[in-house]
Amino acid sequence: MAERVVGSVMVVGGGIAGMQSALDLANSGYYVYLLEKSSAIGGLMSQLDKTFPTNDCAM
C-alpha cells in the first residue's frame, strides 16, 4: 500500500458492471475515470432487447 493515497479510481469498461462501479465510487466521494473503448457506454447489455425474468426493456 502506497504512503500517499490517491482519491480517484479508474474503471476500465463502460458496460453495466463498469457503470455501477463508477456510480458507487463517485457517490462515495471518489473521482472516477471511466474508460470505454467504444464511442458510448452501455456495453453488451445495450444490445439486448428485453431482460429476464421481468421482460423489462434492456435500455
Add this chain to the structure above:
Amino acid sequence: MNSELLELKGEQGNFLATVKQNPRFIDLSKCTSCGECTKVCPVILSNEYDENLSENRAVYKKYAQAIPGAYAIQKSDKAPCRLSCPAGLNVQGYVQMVGQGKYKEALQIIMEDLPLPGVLGRICPHGCEDACRRCEVDHPVAIRNLKRLAADKFDPRQIEVKTLTKRDEKVAIIGSGPAGLSAAYHLARKGVLSTIFEALPKAGGMLRVGIPEHRLPRDVLDNEIEVITNLGVEIKTNTPLGPDLTIDDLFTQGYKSVYIAIGAHKGLDPDIPGEKVKGVRQGVDFLREVNLTGKAEVGKKVAIIGGGNVAIDVARCAVRLGAQKVNIIYRRTRAEMPAWEEEIHAAETEGAEITYLAAPQEVLTSDGKVTGLQCIRMELGEPDNSGRRSPVPIEGSEFIVDTDNVIMAIGQGVDKANLPTKLELSRKGTISVDAVTFKTNLPGIFAGGDATSGAATAIKAIAAGKEAAESILRYIDGIDMAEGRETVTNEAPVYRPVPEGETIKTRAVMSELAVEQRAGNFKEVELGYNEEDGKAEAKRCLNCGYCCECFQCVEACLANAVDHSQTAEEKQIEVGSVILCPGTDTYDPLPLDELYHYKTNPNVITSLEFERILSASGPTMGHLVRLSDNKEPKRIAWLQCIGSRDNNKCGNGYCSSVCCMYAVKEAMIAKEHSHTNLDCAVFYMDMRTFGKDYEKYYNKAKDKDGVRFIRTRVHTMEQVKESQNIIIRYADESGMMQEEEFDMVVLSVGLKIPQSTIDMAKRLNIDLDKYGFAQSKPFTPVETSRQGVYACGIFQGPKDIPSSVIEASAAACAAGGRLDAARGTRTKTVQIPDEIDITGKEPRTGVFVCNCGINIAGVVDVNEVAEYALTLPNVVFTGNNLFTCSQDSQDRMKEIIKEKNLNRVVVAACTPKTHEGIFMDTLQACGLNKYLFEMANIRNQDSWAHSNDPVRATEKAKNLVKMAVARAVTLNPLCEKKIPVNKRGLVIGGGISGMVAALGLADQGFETVIIEKEPKLGGMAIKLTATIEGEKIGPYLSDLIEKVSGHPKIQVLTQSLIVGFTGFKGNFTTEVIVGPGMYERKIDHGIVIIATGANEYTPSEFLYGQDERVMTQVELASQLENKSTADGIDSIVMIQCVGSRNEENPNCSRICCQSAIKNALHIKELNPDADIYILYRDIRMYGLLEDYYTEARRKGVLFFRYSLDEMPEVESTEEGLMVTFRDPILGRRLKVSADILALSAGMRPTDISELSSIVKLALNAEGYLLEAHVKLKPVDMATEGIFICGTAHSPKLLTESISQALAAASRATTFLSQDQLTLSAVTAYVEAEKCASCLICVRSCPYGVPKINAEGVSEIDVALCHGCGVCAAECPAKAIELNWYEDDQILSKVEALLEGVI
C-alpha cells in the same frame, strides 16, 4: 470514451495509469447530436451495434439512446489506393463522392492534390487500382474512370480553388508539362505566382506532344491548363532555354527560385546501321509532329521498334494516318511489355501487329530510302536487374521485316543542351535532385518530373511538382526544406475487413468508339461512363479506411464539432485503485460452420442477432422475420451451448451461465411478436435456470407459453434448398433418431473473453485462468492477482446481469474502501450563487427558441415563433439560437438572464428528458431557482413529427410555446430539502455476509452495529467445511469473527432481537432487545444492511430422519472430514433437487449440484473405487463450476437423470439402503445398494416474517427479500437506505454471498459518505382539510409512503416520496398536489391552448 488502458505503474493506493485516448473526430462539447453529419456521410458500413444486420455511416451514433449522445467517426489507416497514389490523392474520398453523384465535391477532393482531373482521369496508369483491396473479391474499382466521370460532369474550371493572399515573390518554371503545371498550381494556392517558360508553341509538355488526341482530347487539356492560368500563372510559349534565356537571367529578372521541369523529350537511338536515312525517325518526334499539327508523313508499312506506351501510341497514330501495315517489334514477350495491356489490346484491335522476341539489327536502305528492317529472333535468358528475363539472340535466326518507315520508340532522355553547366546530372543523364526536397546542387534551383526521373508517368510528375512547390516555398521563407517530410511507411496498416460474403459485382465497362470509326481521325476512343454506371462502380468501393475524409460532415455540421485533425493521445492519470470490467464478446460460431451453417444460411443466426431482430430499434424494427425472405417464421429452434461446455470443438469448457435464460426469454418474446402460433423449440443438455425466480420463468415458458424443451445434443443440421429451412436431426432421450424442420435456427452463443482483454491483462500483469477470465480466490472474489486492481462482471467469470451489478458494487467497495484516507480529495464541486428572491416580483419571462441546427429550423419558422413569443403575456425577451444547448449559447443565456432581469425561463427546443438538467443548471448559475423553468418540445413532438408540413408545424410550435409560457408564469421557487446523515451503519445478521458487510463499512471508518439473534457469530457457515475449490471455510470464518469482534468501529450485539424501527434514509432508529439480559437499546443509524441468511432444508423425503444412513450434503461434507467415514463408503447415491423445484418450493436452490459434486470429488479423492450415483434433473454447474462436473464424470461418478413423474425410491434393508431409479438411456429401472444416501437438500430462507413486518421489508412467496429491481438494483430494497446481501436475498454460494456483502457495504457507503442528502423538491403534499381519509393514496402509492397520521388524515413524508404523482392523480378529493406539477400549473397549459377555442 474511445480510450484504453495501456500501462499501470505504481502500487495499491497510488498508481500511474497510461491511457490512450483515441480520436473521436467529433468534439464532445460541441456536438449537439443533431445527426446532420450522418445524412451527408457517403460511407456505408455495416452496423456493429446491430450485429451487422443493418447499415450505418462512418460518422455515427452507436445507438439512438447512446450516452454520450455525440456522434463519432470511425476511421482507420489511409486506404491503400490513397497510399499507392504518387500524388497522394484521396481516392476513397472522391470515389465516394462520385458514387453520390457529387461531382463537384469529388473534384474539390481531387484538386487538393491534382489540378488536371480530366487529363489524369484518362491517361493515369492507375497504380491505385493495383492496390485496390476489391481485388480480393473480384476486380479493382475503376478508379481512374470515376475520376474522369467527375471531370466530365463538372467543369474543373468552375471549382473555386482556395488560395492564400498573393505574395510578391515570383518563381520561374521551365516546362509546362505535368510537373511544371503542378508546381505552378500548388505555389499559386500558397499565394506565390509563377511564370512558366515553355519551349514549344503550346503548353502541356508530354501531355500535349506525347499523348495522341484519341487518348486525350485537346480541349480537355486546354481547359485544365486554364485551371492553373486562372489562378494568375503566366505561361510563355515558344520560350525555350537557350542563349536568349538562361537560368541566371531568370534570377537577374527577380525570380526567387527556378524549377526545371523540361521533361525527357529526346528519343534514344538503338545504334544500328542505317538509322540515319529518311524514313527512319524517333517516335517522340513523330508524336510531337502529329500532336502539334494533326498530321505526319507515314509509310505504307510502318515498323515500330519498342514495347512501351510510346511504341503503342505511334502505332495507333500510324494506323490513323493511313499506314496499311503497322508492325511493332519487341524483343521480349507480351508479358514483359511495359505498355499497358489495355493500350496493347486497343492497338491490336485497330490493326497493329506485334512481333515478339525480335530485335532490329539493321535498317535496310536503297537510294536513301528504307526498304526493310533486318531483325533477329530472341529467346529469354536469365532475369536482368529489372527482374525481367533478358532477351538473348538466337544465332542464325535473322529475318527481314518488310517496311518503308521505321520508327524508334525505345526510350527517351533529357535534352541537357541548355542546362547550366554546373548543374549536376546523374549517370542516366537526368538532373540529380534530393529525393525528398527535389533541390538540385545549385541554390534556388529545383527540378522534377521526367527531367529528374527519366521517362515516367504523369502522376509521378504531378507529385514531384507538388513536392517542389513545398520546397520552393520553404526555400523562399528560409525554412528547413526537409523537416517533417520523410515518408513514414506503416508496415501493418489496419483496414476495414472485407465484409464476409461480399457479393461479386462486375466492374463497369466503358463504352468505346467503334473500331471502324477510328480510321483517319483522332476522335477520342474511350467515351467515359454514364452516371448510372459510374455510381454503381463507385459503390464497389470497400471503404478500406472507413471514413473517406470527404469532409462533407465538416460542411454539414453547423456546430463546428467535426475535427478530422484529432490524433491519438496518451495521458498519464494518477489513481488509487483500478477496476477492470472490460466485458466479453459473444462466441463466434463461424469455425463450426460445417455443422451449423452459420453465415451460409441466413436463417441461422446467433442469439445476439436475434436480440437485435426482436428489438424495436433493430434492423427489422422489431418485426420477427427471417433474413432470407423477410417472412415471418412459423417454427424457430434454439440450439444451446454453442461455444460453451465444449472442450472439443472450441475449447470453452465453462458454462456461459446466461444462455439458457436468454433462450427462454427470446422464445417467449418471439411468441409475443409472432402473428401466428409460433412453434419455439429449445434444444438443450441441461436447463440451467438457477437464479432467483428463474425456475418460475422457465416453468411459465414450458407450461403456460408452450415453449418446447428438447433434451438432446443436435446431431446434424441440413438445409432445404428452396425454402432455406433447416432440418434438425437429433436423438431423443430414448435414443430414437428424430427429425424436425424449422424456418429459423438461433444459436445460443456463449460468452468469450476477447483477445484484446487478454492482451490488456498481460500489459497490466494480471493473472488469467485458462479461459482468459481474471483469476480470483473464493474469499476475495473481486481481487485480482495484483494488489489494488479489482475485477468484476464477466471478466471475473461468466455471469448474468444481476451478478455483474452485485460484483460491480463489490469491486467499488474493495477499490474505494482502501482509499478512505483520500475520500473527497479529488472530487469537484460546483459553486452555486445565492438565490435571488423573486417574491412579489412581476413575472419576467425569457423565451429561447432553438434552431437545433436545421433539425427544427429546417421545418419550423423559428424566427416567427420567437417573434410570436414576444407577444405573449409577461414575455420580455425572445431570441433564437443555432443550438441552445451549446456551451456558448448557455453563456449567452446567462448574460441575458442577468441583463433582462428574467425570473422565468422557457426553452423551446428538444426533450426535457435529455436537456432539462442542463438548462436548470444554467438558471442556478445565475442565482435563479431552477424550478422557474419550462421547456416546450418543438423538435421531437413537432419538427420531427411534422417534417412535411412546415406551416402547421410552425403553428404547433407557437401553441407549444404559448402553453409553456402560460405555465412558466404559474411556477414558484421550490426548495430542495437537505437532511443530515447519521454515519452509523446497522447490519442485521452475523453470518459471513453480515460480517463482511460490517467490515466493509467499518474499515472505511463508519461505526457499525451487528445484530445477531444467536449467541455467537458465524451463521450457516459454522456447519460448512470447504469450498469446491478446496479452500477451508473454518479458518476463514474464525479469522473473520476475530476481525469483527476486535474491530474498534464494530459493535456486536448477540442474542438480540429487533422490536422497533422508524425513520428514513440517513436517519433510522432501531429498537433492540439485547439478551441474555433482555435490556432495551435504541440505535440511531443512517443505513441498514440485512443479512439474515438461509438454512439447509430439512427433508421429509427419502427416509431422512428415519435411517441414519440418509443425510444431507452438508452433513455428508462434515462426515467426510473424518477420513474413516469415507473409507467405509463403497457405494453412495445422491439425490438432487430435494426440496427444490417442486410444488412447495418452485425455485432452484442454485448450490446443491455444486455441493453434490464437491462431495463426490472428495469421496473419489479419499476412495477412488467408491461407486457414486448422482440422480439429478438438470446438472446446474454454471460458470466455471462446469469444470468440476467434467472432472467428476472423468473420475467415474455416474449421473442418472430422473423426472418428477418417476421419482427415485428408497428402501431401508438390513444389507443397506436400496435405491431404485430409472436409467433413461437403458430405459430400465435400476436398483442400487448404497452405504449412504446423500440428499441435496435445497435452501430455505431464515424466517424473518416478524422482522419484515417491523422494518417493512417486502418478501417473495418463498420468503426471500425482494430487492428494488431484480436486474439493476439487486442489493437495494425499495426503501432507500436499506440494503440486502447473502442468502437472505436468494440461494447463493459463499463466494457470491461475500460479493453481495461487499456490494451492500458499497451501496451503503454512497449514503454514509455524504454529510447530508438533498431531497428532490418534486414531492407530493396533502392539504389536510380536504383529505377524506379514503386510503386511496395509501393503496396506490407504489412506495408505500402515504400514512394516515394522528389527526386521521393522509400525510406524505417528503424524505420518502419519489415524486411519481400517482397519489395526486388518484386522490378523489384533490387533496394531494405534486410540487411543480400542481393542478393549476397543468391546467394553465390546457387553458392557454384552448384560449379562444372554447
